[in-house]
Each structure stands twice: as structure tokens, then as C-alpha cells.
Amino acid sequence: MLSIVNGQFCDLVSASNRGLAYGDGVFETILVRDCQPLWLEDHLARLACGAKRLNIPCDTSQIRRDCSLLLAGLNNTGAAVLKVVLTRGAVARGYTPYAAESDRILSVSTYTQCCQSWDDGIALGLCQAQLSAQKRLAGIKHLNRLEQVLAAEELHRRGYHEGLMMQDGLIIEGSRSNVFLVLDGKLFTPSLSRCGVEGVMRQRVLARAEQLGISVNIREFGVSLLQRAEEVFVCNSVFGIWPVNKVECMHKQIGPVSRLLQREFHSYFYI
Amino acid sequence: MLSIVNGQFCDLVSASNRGLAYGDGVFETILVRDCQPLWLEDHLARLACGAKRLNIPCDTSQIRRDCSLLLAGLNNTGAAVLKVVLTRGAVARGYTPYAAESDRILSVSTYTQCCQSWDDGIALGLCQAQLSAQKRLAGIKHLNRLEQVLAAEELHRRGYHEGLMMQDGLIIEGSRSNVFLVLDGKLFTPSLSRCGVEGVMRQRVLARAEQLGISVNIREFGVSLLQRAEEVFVCNSVFGIWPVNKVECMHKQIGPVSRLLQREFHSYFYI
Numbered sequence: 001m002l003s004i005v006n007g008q009f010c011d012l013v014s015a016s017n018r019g020l021a022y023g024d025g026v027f028e029t030i031l032v033r034d035c036q037p038l039w040l041e042d043h044l045a046r047l048a049c050g051a052k053r054l055n056i057p058c059d060t061s062q063i064r065r066d067c068s069l070l071l072a073g074l075n076n077t078g079a080a081v082l083k084v085v086l087t088r089g090a091v092a093r094g095y096t097p098y099a100a101e102s103d104r105i106l107s108v109s110t111y112t113q114c115c116q117s118w119d120d121g122i123a124l125g126l127c128q129a130q131l132s133a134q135k136r137l138a139g140i141k142h143l144n145r146l147e148q149v150l151a152a153e154e155l156h157r158r159g160y161h162e163g164l165m166m167q168d169g170l171i172i173e174g175s176r177s178n179v180f181l182v183l184d185g186k187l188f189t190p191s192l193s194r195c196g197v198e199g200v201m202r203q204r205v206l207a208r209a210e211q212l213g214i215s216v217n218i219r220e221f222g223v224s225l226l227q228r229a230e231e232v233f234v235c236n237s238v239f240g241i242w243p244v245n246k247v248e249c250m251h252k253q254i255g256p257v258s259r260l261l262q263r264e265f266h267s268y269f270y271i
Numbered sequence: 272m273l274s275i276v277n278g279q280f281c282d283l284v285s286a287s288n289r290g291l292a293y294g295d296g297v298f299e300t301i302l303v304r305d306c307q308p309l310w311l312e313d314h315l316a317r318l319a320c321g322a323k324r325l326n327i328p329c330d331t332s333q334i335r336r337d338c339s340l341l342l343a344g345l346n347n348t349g350a351a352v353l354k355v356v357l358t359r360g361a362v363a364r365g366y367t368p369y370a371a372e373s374d375r376i377l378s379v380s381t382y383t384q385c386c387q388s389w390d391d392g393i394a395l396g397l398c399q400a401q402l403s404a405q406k407r408l409a410g411i412k413h414l415n416r417l418e419q420v421l422a423a424e425e426l427h428r429r430g431y432h433e434g435l436m437m438q439d440g441l442i443i444e445g446s447r448s449n450v451f452l453v454l455d456g457k458l459f460t461p462s463l464s465r466c467g468v469e470g471v472m473r474q475r476v477l478a479r480a481e482q483l484g485i486s487v488n489i490r491e492f493g494v495s496l497l498q499r500a501e502e503v504f505v506c507n508s509v510f511g512i513w514p515v516n517k518v519e520c521m522h523k524q525i526g527p528v529s530r531l532l533q534r535e536f537h538s539y540f541y542i
Binding site: 001003005010011012013014015016017018019020021022023024027029054055081083085087088093094095096097098105107109129130132133134136137142143144145146147148149150151152153155156175176195 | 366
């Protein structure tokens with residue numbers, strides 16, 4: 001792993017960093033191929049949007065420079081993942097956010113695309129670990145991720161590579177992805193007004209579906225719609241689109257809408 | 272600020288630390304007077320309990336040694352605050368908690384007791400920032416503290432030193448304290464089964480109240496009980512007990528139960 005902290009090559013951060021103290025920050029994980037970050041501007045826009053909602057200063061031009069510097073130092077022509085963390089700057093102990101500055105922590109590590117999941121699809125678990133509703137933080141990719149850690153621990157123990165997380169009976173998202181259903185040829189994805197992360201890939205899928213003339217519904221739904229769905233897929237901006245062949249003991253076909261969208265995005269994820 | 276990371280004097284942590292990445296850890300803030308930590312064993316017991324619930328390895332004897340080492344290096348005979356952070360060890364990128372190890376980050380900074388708040392009481396705000404319900408994390412002093420940061424920002428802006436946080440109409444706690452009401456001479460404090468932090472000082476107050484023959488009720492309640500309360504106080508293990516003279520525009524008397532409990536604990540917080 002290669003890292004840059006506030007513009008300097010370094011893999012250490014201050015013990016008083018507020019990301020560490022309170023999860024007081026936002027982050028992005030970005031696919032890199034041939035030293036080029038995929039959809040960097042989308043990621044920076046979301047980072048800036050989350051930072052603004054938390055009132056954390058975000059200078060995207062500085063982060064863009066950090067990215068260039070870090071990726072120029074990368075001895076890797078294959079795939080990698082770039083992680084950008086922006087935390088509120090520390091001034092004094094305590095929750096009150098006095099600082100008018102922020103810390104930028106970027107790191108890059110090697111990554112291998114999972115062709116098998118893309119081609120054959122994956123099985124999803126339904127996580128016991130629930131999401132909590134918090135409108136003030138809904139949509140933001142912030143650093144308070146204990147619910148996802150609990151879900152990932154459970155999925156790992158049960159042998160699943162990904163699983164769905166719910167809030168009060170509603171399906172919200174995967175532990176590290178967004179979820180889409182296909183029913184009567186229409187696309188459904190959960191509303192993220194209560195909780196969940198507004199994924200960059202989710203936005204790309206929604207935009208592309210519209211261009212392709214596929215009807216899109218963003219709304220609240222529970223397990224019954226999942227049961228009725230003809231197709232299910234999960235997506236994020238690192239692994240792309242993984243069709244789902246099973247949710248717990250419920251079998252699903254990998255259908256034409258999933259395959260169509262995979263074809264549309266294939267070149268971004270595979271050379 | 273003086274720090275020890277995994278037993279070594281150092282104020283830097285790895286950029287891949289999972290406390291920074293996901294808030295994947297627990298912490299304690301402990302009052303230090305004359306280089307002695309107050310109620311260290313209570314704090315270590317709570318830290319270990321939270322770590323166990325998150326399945327993070329916690330070696331309290333190592334942390335005890337870190338504390339001794341850090342406090343022996345302290346050039347301060349007055350008050351200080353010792354912060355102990357325990358995060359899950361990092362192995363690979365991603366939410367899944369593979370590591371069987373943890374990182375210990377201890378730091379100490381100077382502190383001045385606020386006699387005026389102890390004597391004259393404080394005004395509380397009612398925070399717009401809400402707590403979310405999450406039974407899996409309820410009670411634990413974990414590192415996912417964005418809700419408290421949002422509350423603290425709002426309280427600072429409105430000129431309050433502390434405020435009450437609610438969940439679905441129920442009063443749960445202060446932004447950095449637990450809250451108690453007195454009604455008909457009986458003590459009431461919110462149930463923390465949905466969310467909130469089980470404070471070390473809260474436990475001490477509950478135990479002492481029982482010894483003093485004061486009836487104690489731990490239950491869910493909303494603003495109406497707060498309105499009817501004869502006395503209100505907030506507490507934590509760093510500032511002790513602060514009586515409340517006002518909640519928003521609602522005036523409160525500083526009454527005999529608050530003063531009795533303050534007397535019982537005075538010597539722990541003031542020489």
C-alpha cells in the first residue's frame with residue numbers, strides 16, 4: 001500500500017485525527033486501471049457533497065493533485081483501488097468541530113477483478129445486522145461504518161461474498177454495494193432517504209438505464225418485492241455489476257436486463 | 272498532548288488503521304488527577320465489554336501497562352484527561368474484520384474542571400440532531416460518533432455547553448453525558464437499550480443512589496417527564512455532575528437530590 005497524507009508520501013496520520021476519534025469524515029474507493037482513476041470527477045463530487053453536509057472543508061483541486069502524485073508513484077499497470085479519506089481537522093479534544101481545515105489521506109493498493117462473480121453471478125445473504133435510520137447522514141459515504149463491519153463479519157462467517165442490509169423491514173443496500181431488482185422489465189432500487197450510501201455506480205446505472213429506455217423506480221420496498229423480482233444485481237464502482245443467482249435459499253435467474261447493463265459497463269471494468 | 276501507540280511513545284498511527292477507516296473500535300475518556308486515573312478499572316471493564324461485543328481483542332493488562340507508562344511521563348500535577356482508544360487491527364482493505372489483533376492508542380491532555388458549572392448549574396439545549404436506534408451498538412462507547420459531532424456543532428452554534436439528544440421522541444442522553452431527572456424525590460434515567468452510551472459515571476450515580484436509599488427508575492421517557500421533573504442533572508466521569516438550571520426556555524431548580532449526589536462525589540473531582 002502506498003499512501004499520501006496531506007500531499008506528502010507518508011503512511012501515518014496523527015493520533016488526534018478526528019477520523020480516528022469519531023469517524024468524522026468521508027471517503028471514496030475508486031477503481032484504478034493503468035494508473036487512471038475511473039470516474040474520478042464523480043467521486044470527487046460525491047466526496048465534496050458529503051463533506052459539505054458535514055461542514056468539513058473540501059478542496060477538490062488539492063485532492064486531484066494528491067491523486068496524480070500518488071498514481072504517478074504507482075508501479076502497477078494492472079488494477080488497483082484508490083482510497084480517498086477526508087477528515088475534519090483536529091483542534092481540541094471533544095466532539096465540537098472547531099476546525100476550519102481538513103486532512104487528506106489517500107492510499108492505493110492492488111486489486112484483482114473477480115471475473116467469476118461478473119460472469120456466473122453471486123449468492124447474497126440477508127444480513128441480521130440492520131441499518132439504522134438517520135436522515136442527517138443518509139446517502140453520505142461517511143466514516144461511521146460499524147454497521148457494515150458487523151454485516152461483513154456475519155457474511156464472512158456464513159460464506160457469502162455480499163449480502164443485503166435492511167432497515168425496519170425495508171431493503172436498503174448491500175454491505176458494500178447498491179442493489180437493483182428487475183420486475184416486469186422495470187428497474188427498482190431502494191430509496192436512500194433514511195440511510196444507505198448513494199453509490200457512484202448506482203448513479204451511473206440509473207443514468208444508463210434511462211438512456212436505454214428502461215423504466216426506473218426509486219422507492220421503498222421489502223422482501224416481498226425481492227421475492228417477486230425476476231432479476232437481482234448489486235453494483236459498486238470497484239467491482240462493477242454482479243448479477244445475483246440466489247438470495248439465501250431463493251433462486252434467481254441472471255436475466256437480460258442485468259446482462260444488458262453489464263455489457264454497457266464492461267469496458268470500464270475489463271480491458 | 273502526549274501519546275503512546277501500542278506501547279511506544281508516538282503520536283502517529285497507521286493510515287490503514289480501522290478506527291480511521293470505519294470507526295471500528297471503542298474508547299474511554301478518563302479523568303486524571305495527580306497522575307492517577309479515576310476509576311480506571313471501571314473504564315477498562317467497559318472498554319473490554321464493548322470490545323467483546325464487537326469481537327475486537329482487548330488485553331486490559333497491556334492497556335493498564337500503557338496507562339502507567341504514559342502517566343509516568345506526565346509533567347502535570349493538576350488535572351488531565353486520559354483517552355484510551357482500542358481499534359481492530361488492519362489486515363486487508365474492506366469491511367470484513369479478519370484480524371485477531373487490535374491497536375492501542377492512548378493520549379493524555381491537560382484539563383481544567385469547570386467549578387462554575389458544578390456550582391451554578393448549566394443550561395441545556397434540546398438537540399435537533401437525533402440519535403438513531405441500533406440495538407447491536409447500544410450502550411457501547413464506540414468510535415462511530417458523527418451524531419455527537421452534529422449535536423456538538425449545533426450546541427456550540429447556539430451557545431450551549433451541553434444538550435439532550437433524542438431518538439423517536441424519547442430522551443436518551445446528553446451529547447457527552449448521561450442525564451438524570453428527579454420527580455417526587457425519585458431518580459429517573461433513560462433506558463439505553465436502543466442507543467446511547469452506558470457511562471461509567473451513570474453507573475456510579477445509580478449505585479450510590481441505591482446506597483442512599485433513593486428510588487431509581489431506568490425507563491423510556493419523553494419531554495413531558497422532563498417538563499414535570501423537579502431537578503435535572505447531567506454527568507460524566509470527567510466533569511462529574513452538573514446540575515441543570517434550564518432546558519431551552521424551561522427553568523429548573525437545582526434541588527436537594529442533585530446537591531446530595533454532588534457532595535457524595537465531590538472529592539473525586541475536586542481536591
